[in-house]
Amino acid sequence: METVISILxxxxxxxxxxxxxxxxxxxxxxxxxxVNIVGELMDEFxxxxxxxxxxxxxxxxxxxxxxxxxxxxxx
Amino acid sequence: MSFITIDFALFVTAVLLVYYIFPxxxxxxxxxxxSYIFYGITGITNLIYILVTxxxxxxxxxxxxxQGTKQKEYLKEHKESLTKEEKKSYKAGIKKKxxxxxxxxxxxxxxxxxYLKYADWTIAYINLFRLSRFGRTDFIPFxxxxxxxxxxxxxxxxxxxxxxxxxxKYEHERNPFKFALFVSFFPQIVQGPISRxxxxxxxxxxxxxxxxxxxxSGFYRIMWGLFKKLVIADRLAGYVSGTIAxxxxxxxxxxxxxxxxxxxxxxxxxxxxxxxALGVAEMFGITLHxxxxxxxxxxxxxxxxxxxxxxxxxxFKDYIFYPLSxxxxxxxxxxxxxxHGMEKIGKRIPIYIPMFIVWFxxxxxxxxxxxxxxxxxxxFLFIVLGTELExxxxxxxxxxxxxxxxxxxxxxxxxKTFWLMSFLRIFDISKDVPSAFNAFKLIFKDWxxxxxxxxxxxxxxxxxxFTVAVTAIVIMFVFDLIQRRxxxxxxxxxxxxxxxxxxxSLLVIAVSVFGYYGPGYDxxxxxxxxx
Amino acid sequence: xxxxxxxxxxVSVVFKIILTVFLVITLNRIFLPKYVNENQDGRITQEYYxxxxxxxxxxxxxxxxxxxxxxxxxxxxxxxxxxxxANASQTMWISYYMIEDAIRCHKPELVCIDMTxxxxxxxxxxxxSTRKALDGMRxxxxxxxxxxxxxxxxxxxxxxxxxxxxxxxxxKELTLDDFRYAYYNxxxxxxxxxxxxxxxxxxxxxxxxxxxGDTSISPKNIYYLRKAIELCEKNGIQVMLFKxxxxxxxxxxxxxxxxxxxxxxxxxxYINFDDLNDDIGLDYSTDTPDGGSHLxxxxxxxxxxxxxxxxxxxxxxxxxxx
Numbered sequence: 048m049e050t051v052i053s054i055l056x057x058x059x060x061x062x063x064x065x066x067x068x069x070x071x072x073x074x075x076x077x078x079x080x081x082v083n084i085v086g087e088l089m090d091e092f093x094x095x096x097x098x099x100x101x102x103x104x105x106x107x108x109x110x111x112x113x114x115x116x117x118x119x120x121x122x
Numbered sequence: 123m124s125f126i127t128i129d130f131a132l133f134v135t136a137v138l139l140v141y142y143i144f145p146x147x148x149x150x151x152x153x154x155x156x157s158y159i160f161y162g163i164t165g166i167t168n169l170i171y172i173l174v175t176x177x178x179x180x181x182x183x184x185x186x187x188x189q190g191t192k193q194k195e196y197l198k199e200h201k202e203s204l205t206k207e208e209k210k211s212y213k214a215g216i217k218k219k220x221x222x223x224x225x226x227x228x229x230x231x232x233x234x235x236x237y238l239k240y241a242d243w244t245i246a247y248i249n250l251f252r253l254s255r256f257g258r259t260d261f262i263p264f265x266x267x268x269x270x271x272x273x274x275x276x277x278x279x280x281x282x283x284x285x286x287x288x289x290x291k292y293e294h295e296r297n298p299f300k301f302a303l304f305v306s307f308f309p310q311i312v313q314g315p316i317s318r319x320x321x322x323x324x325x326x327x328x329x330x331x332x333x334x335x336x337x338x339s340g341f342y343r344i345m346w347g348l349f350k351k352l353v354i355a356d357r358l359a360g361y362v363s364g365t366i367a368x369x370x371x372x373x374x375x376x377x378x379x380x381x382x383x384x385x386x387x388x389x390x391x392x393x394x395x396x397x398x399a400l401g402v403a404e405m406f407g408i409t410l411h412x413x414x415x416x417x418x419x420x421x422x423x424x425x426x427x428x429x430x431x432x433x434x435x436x437x438f439k440d441y442i443f444y445p446l447s448x449x450x451x452x453x454x455x456x457x458x459x460x461x462h463g464m465e466k467i468g469k470r471i472p473i474y475i476p477m478f479i480v481w482f483x484x485x486x487x488x489x490x491x492x493x494x495x496x497x498x499x500x501x502f503l504f505i506v507l508g509t510e511l512e513x514x515x516x517x518x519x520x521x522x523x524x525x526x527x528x529x530x531x532x533x534x535x536x537x538k539t540f541w542l543m544s545f546l547r548i549f550d551i552s553k554d555v556p557s558a559f560n561a562f563k564l565i566f567k568d569w570x571x572x573x574x575x576x577x578x579x580x581x582x583x584x585x586x587x588f589t590v591a592v593t594a595i596v597i598m599f600v601f602d603l604i605q606r607r608x609x610x611x612x613x614x615x616x617x618x619x620x621x622x623x624x625x626x627s628l629l630v631i632a633v634s635v636f637g638y639y640g641p642g643y644d645x646x647x648x649x650x651x652x653x
Numbered sequence: 654x655x656x657x658x659x660x661x662x663x664v665s666v667v668f669k670i671i672l673t674v675f676l677v678i679t680l681n682r683i684f685l686p687k688y689v690n691e692n693q694d695g696r697i698t699q700e701y702y703x704x705x706x707x708x709x710x711x712x713x714x715x716x717x718x719x720x721x722x723x724x725x726x727x728x729x730x731x732x733x734x735x736x737x738x739a740n741a742s743q744t745m746w747i748s749y750y751m752i753e754d755a756i757r758c759h760k761p762e763l764v765c766i767d768m769t770x771x772x773x774x775x776x777x778x779x780x781x782s783t784r785k786a787l788d789g790m791r792x793x794x795x796x797x798x799x800x801x802x803x804x805x806x807x808x809x810x811x812x813x814x815x816x817x818x819x820x821x822x823x824x825k826e827l828t829l830d831d832f833r834y835a836y837y838n839x840x841x842x843x844x845x846x847x848x849x850x851x852x853x854x855x856x857x858x859x860x861x862x863x864x865x866g867d868t869s870i871s872p873k874n875i876y877y878l879r880k881a882i883e884l885c886e887k888n889g890i891q892v893m894l895f896k897x898x899x900x901x902x903x904x905x906x907x908x909x910x911x912x913x914x915x916x917x918x919x920x921x922x923y924i925n926f927d928d929l930n931d932d933i934g935l936d937y938s939t940d941t942p943d944g945g946s947h948l949x950x951x952x953x954x955x956x957x958x959x960x961x962x963x964x965x966x967x968x969x970x971x972x973x974x975x
Contacts, residue, residue, distance in 0.1 A: 082472045086453030097289055098444035128811045586825045623669070627676060635684075635821045640812070643686075643823045 051113045054087045064109040071103040081106055088112070094119040123163050125312065125398045126351065126639070133160065134402055138337075141406060146329035150303055153326065153406065157308040161271065168270035175231050176305045179280045180298050182227035183287045186220045187294035224288045228281060235277045238267045243490040272311040274487065278437055280305050283319040285441050292320055300327060309402040313395050315413040315433040322410070330407040335615070340404035342611050345629045346601075347397025352637030353594045355390035358383040360582035366551050369561050372581065373568040377561060379577065384551055385544040386595050389418065392431070416602045421535040423504050426543055434487075438480050446476035478502055488550075493558055497549035504542060590636050677815075682835040683827070684820040685788055689834055689841055692785065694719060694741050696838075697845045698751070699789030701736055704844055705758040709971050710735040710964070712845070713748035713881075714767025717897040721948035724844040726957035731965045732972030737845030742782035745771055749877040749884070750799035754790060756888055763968050764885050765893040766878070768912055768923070772864065772904065775873040778805035788816055802877075848950040855900040855937035855945030860927060868907035875915070882919045891968050894923040898930060898956060900937040900945030922967065926956070933959045 052064050058080050062070070070076050076084070084106075085096050094116060105115045123130050137156040144152050162169050193216045197209060204212070242264045252258040283304070287294050295301040303326055304319060365372050365380040393414040403410045417430035427435050446452060452472050460468030478499075485498020516526075524531050545562065552558035578585040604610055614625055688695030697719060701708075710733055712718050718739035727733040738751040752764055783803045790796045792814075800813045812819040823831075870878075885892045894916050896904075909925050916923040926933065933956055937945050940952030948956055964970055 079469050079473055082447050082453075083456065083469055085448055086450075086457065086472060089448070089450060089453065090457075096448055098440040098448070099289065099291060101444055101448075128809065584825075619665075623672070631680065634680075634817055635824050637821065640818060640821065641807075643820050643826075 048109070048113050050091060051088070051116065052109055054084060054091065055109060055112070057087070058084055068108040068110075071107050076106065084112075088116060092116050092120060123160060125395060126348065134405070138405055142332050146331075149329070150300065150327050153307065154299060154303040157303060157306040157311070160308040161306055161311065164271045165268075171234065171270040171273060172276060172306055174234065175277060175280050176298075176302045178230045179227055179284050179305070180295070180301050182223050183284055183294040183301075184296075185223045186284075186287050189216050189220050189223070190290060192216065220288055224284060227284050231277050231281055235273060238269055238273065240486075240490045241265045241267060272313070275314050275316055276305055276311055278434070279316045279318075282316070282437055282441055286319060295319070295323065307403075307408075309399040309406075310410055313392070313399070314431070315396060315399070315411045316437050317411055317433070322408075325408045325410075328407075333407065336407055337405050339611050339615075340401040342614070342626065342629070343401030343404060344398050345401075345626075345633055347394040347401060348633045348637065349594070349629060350390040350394030350397065350598060352394075352633055352639055353390075354591060354598065355387045355394060356638040357587055357591050357594075358387040358390075358583070361577070362387055362551060364581050366561060369564050372576070373564045374566070375569060375572040376577070376581070377565045380551075381544050381548060381565070383591075384547055385418070385540070386591075388547065388550070389414075390598070416606065418540050418599075419536055419602075420539050421532065422508055422539055423501065423542060424508065426539055427501075427505075434484075438484060442483060443476045443480050446479060447472050452476070474506065477505070481505075491554070493549045493552060493555045496555050496558075497546055500546055500549075504546075587638075594632075594636070677817075679835060681815060681817045683831050684823055685816045686820060686823070687830050687834045688785065689830055689839070693841045693847055695785035696789065696841050697737065697740055697847075698786055699838065700840055700842055701738055701755070701845065702758065702791060703840065704734075704736050705755070707734050707973070708736045708755070708759060708844075709733065709762045709973070711752060711755050711761045711764045712737045712739055712767065713743070713751050713764065714739040714897065715743040715770040716741045717769045717899060717947055718767045719842075719845055719847050720849050720942070721897045721899075721953050721956055722960065723846050723848065723950070723953045723957040725846075726954055727961045727964075728973065730958060731961040731970075732974035733961060733964060733970055734973045735844065739767065739845060740782060740786035742777075742779045743770060743786055744773065744777055744803065745874045745877040745881075746802040747783070747786050747799060749881045750795050750802070751786075752881055753884060754793065754795045754799075756884070756890070757793065757795060760888060761890060762970050763891045763893065763964065764881070765895060765964075766881060768894060768896045768908065768925075769899070771870055771874050771878070771912070772868075772908060773871075773874075775871045778803070780805055780808060783808075784819070787813060846953070848953065849942040849947065850950050851942035852939055852949060852951075853942055853944050854939070855941055857938070860900055860930075861902055862904045862906060863902040864905040868905040870908060870911050878912075878915060879919075882915075882921060886919065892919070892921045893964070893968065894921060895960075896925045896927065897948070898926040898933060898935060899947065900935075900941060903946075924963070926960075929959070 055062070055064050059075065062075060067075070071081070081101075085101075088094065089096055096115075096119065100115060100119075105111055123133065133156075137152065140156075141149050141152045158169070161172060193213065196212065197204070245262050245264055249261045253261075286292060295304065300323070304317075304323055307317075307322070307326065310317060362380045362384045365376050369377055396413045400410050400412070411433050413431055413433050415429040415432065417426050420426035420429055452475060456468045456471035458468070459471060462468075481498040481502035482495060483498075484501070485495040488494040488497070519526055519531065548561050549555070549558045552561050577583055578588060583591070601610055604613075614622055617625075686692070686695060694716065710727075712722060712735060714737075716739070719737050719741075722735075722737055724733075724735045724737065727735050736755075738748075738755060740747070743751075748766060752766075755761060755764075783805075787796065787800060787803070790799070797810075800810060804810070804813075809818075882892050894912060896909075904927075909923075912923050935948070935952055935955055940948055940955065942949040
């Protein structure tokens with residue numbers, strides 16, 4: 048979780064990731080941010096994120112992103 | 123067999139009868155046979171192409187699936203004995219094999235498509251090159267392939283399935299006949315929509331009860347599609363092509379009107395055809411994916427492309443854009459550039475490069491001519507400009523104290539998007555790139571000499587037809603707007619029976635009377651002549 | 654209770670079907686050209702049914718018949734009740750089905766078939782004429798077969814069954830008449846006769862046939878001519894083959910010979926009335942509207958009078974005068 052948040056902070060340092068649950072819906076992240084975050088995540092955790100994971104629900108909060116990473120790590 | 127023929131209507135009626143007579147469990151076989159009959163009528167050789175696609179995709183999917191099962195069993199068996207590293211390397215080995223099978227499948231099928239579609243295009247370039255470089259005039263002859271009906275659509279649909287199987291999205295289909303139906307389902311084979319296996323298969327093989335409402339509802343939709351196609355699109359076609367062909371005589375407003383009408387024509391034609399396809403499918407109790415969502419009400423070009431030919435757009439997004447964008451190579455490239463101080467450029471690389479490729483491919487997909495490629499790249503350019511200028515336009519909006527969500531700003535954006543997309547379509551109706559630019563330039567000439575009567579008298583759109591076309595366009599948009607608040611048909615079905623009948627009768631009469639079809643009535647030829 | 658529901662449902666379905674059929678028929682009738690004020694030959698087929706029950710003699714042929722024979726003269730002078738089932742450019746196959754359709758309605762005593770049009774080949778198609786001849790015909794197997802026999806390659810059966818598909822683009826030119834005459838029809842022909850009062854003299858001089866090239870009658874013409882004669886034979890109807898007189902060189906003696914041979918085979922007679930012009934007394938400086946191809950009202954009176962005599966002399970036909 049720490050690592051995820053630090054990656055997110057690298058893109059948008061001003062956001063409070065502990066509470067924010069509308070990163071996509073409130074347009075805090077644009078598509079560039081998402082792709083770059085995904086890139087960092089894939090590098091950091093050695094996982095493969097594909098098109099089917101690219102839905103708003105997976106990126107709306109730090110928690111959701113963390114859950115996505117966990118589920119992919121287990122595979 | 124075109125959708126707009128009595129033959130097709132009879133064919134569908136016959137298939138419907140047989141379909142609902144058959145026991146629920148076996149109904150899909152009726153559809154399979156009907157689809158092959160339908161496809162066979164268009165040409166026996168076409169059947170060979172679709173069979174190659176069906177068989178090759180079926181086998182590849184099966185092989186990929188087998189590798190997956192093998193992996194699962196191996197890992198289960200050696201659950202205790204394997205280290206994490208060993209597991210990983212085993213998985214990588216399997217993935218590599220799967221990748222190879224996938225590549226083979228893609229190569230065969232896209233190979234056929236590309237070969238048939240672009241052979242002549244390539245030959246033209248080779249000839250040009252040989253002429254300019256070596257002065258050779260012994261041109262390689264064109265192959266003049268006739269594309270099998272709907273090959274782009276079924277190839278895309280089937281390859282989407284194969285890629286999904288590769289990603290392990292769902293289990294591969296084990297029944298080759300069921301799979302053959304997925305590839306060939308006749309209502310959608312001519313012009314889409316491009317379906318996903320996960321969505322279409324459950325629809326095709328669900329054992330649904332006969333429901334008269336679905337027949338009725340499908341019929342409405344077919345009629346609505348015919349209205350858009352026959353009353354609007356086919357009526358405008360003559361004016362549009364005539365004006366563009368004679369653009370040296372008819373400039374300025376004539377061309378602008380042609381540009382506007384072409385947007386109406388292509389929307390009426392394409393979305394109308396899709397309505398027919400979806401309506402026919404609905405009669406069989408099968409729901410296909412929507413392909414249009416009032417695209418002319420989009421507020422930006424990227425939004426427009428999420429609402430026009432949606433199934434193609436999502437196909438490109440899922441199978442070209444994301445795989446490229448989420449590719450480790452491209453992400454690293456972006457990162458490297460970012461780390462070298464070019465933050466803004468680096469950030470954009472993983473989006474814009476794949477997007478460029480997507481638009482190049484989309485252009486190619488529409489036709490094997492340069493003008494389509496240019497058209498695609500212009501789309502790319504406009505989307506990039508739209509994205510990059512967004513902060514600036516936000517600032518202007520703030521400064522002028524405009525209300526971003528207000529009617530004024532919204533209409534401005536809708537109108538802007540509509541015209542940008544309409545102007546781009548000049549590439550579609552011109553014969554090549556220079557003549558498209560030329561047509562665009564001519565829009566701004568000779569505004570003084572415009573006489574609306576000349577549209578009626580000289581450009582195959584007589585006053586009466588003009589009136590009908592414009593009225594029908596208004597009706598089309600009114601219904602599009604009503605539809606925003608839920609299905610129009612469901613609302614009609616809640617009305618009292620006589621009202622429903624009045625609506626349906628009016629629709630059928632409008633299509634059969636005001637439709638632009640048949641040889642036309644030339645009273646003079648009926649005057650008693652020589653005998 | 655259940656029975657009542659069932660009855661209610663049936664009534665509603667039947668009502669819907671009737672309503673739909675009525676709507677479709679009305680729409681088709683509105684869009685069909687009315688041929689009331691112009692192109693009146695388009696009414697000949699339809700108006701037959703009004704007189705069918707009282708018709709003893711059927712004339713089948715092309716425009717030379719409907720402009721050259723006046724049924725009023727036949728009736729006044731001989732008491733013959735005739736109807737001309739003859740449309741512009743009516744081919745032998747359409748003539749055959751006109752006869753078949755007539756027999757279905759009411760068996761006549763005599764059928765007279767004009768040969769003028771037999772000179773055209775198997776591939777003769779003139780869509781407007783086919784439409785005018787057939788759109789007025791009542792629906793029957795004869796009609797379907799006739800459509801099949803007459804349709805051009807790019808025509809469709811559906812366009813005949815639903816004339817709306819063919820004539821829908823008339824929405825621009827619909828007039829009050831199209832609604833007025835959708836169901837009610839005032840008669841515009843005189844039992845198939847369309848008198849022509851124009852005069853355009855023919856060139857002077859002896860009539861000489863000059864048609865050249867292949868002058869053998871085409872197989873389809875022969876097939877339907879034989880079929881027509883056989884159909885009448887089977888029904889005990891007398892048959893007369895003839896050619897309406899005209900001052901037109903577009904004919905050949907070869908046709909006369911071939912027709913005579915067929916006529917002889919069946920024991921019916923064939924008369925080319927061009928040969929009897931001295932007896933008929935036609936004057937082509939006053940009796941033709943178009944330089945000799947057709948007869949005008951004047952000519953029709955003369956010819957009909959002569960024709961009536963011939964029929965009375967050679968055939969058994971009822972005298973309908975009291």
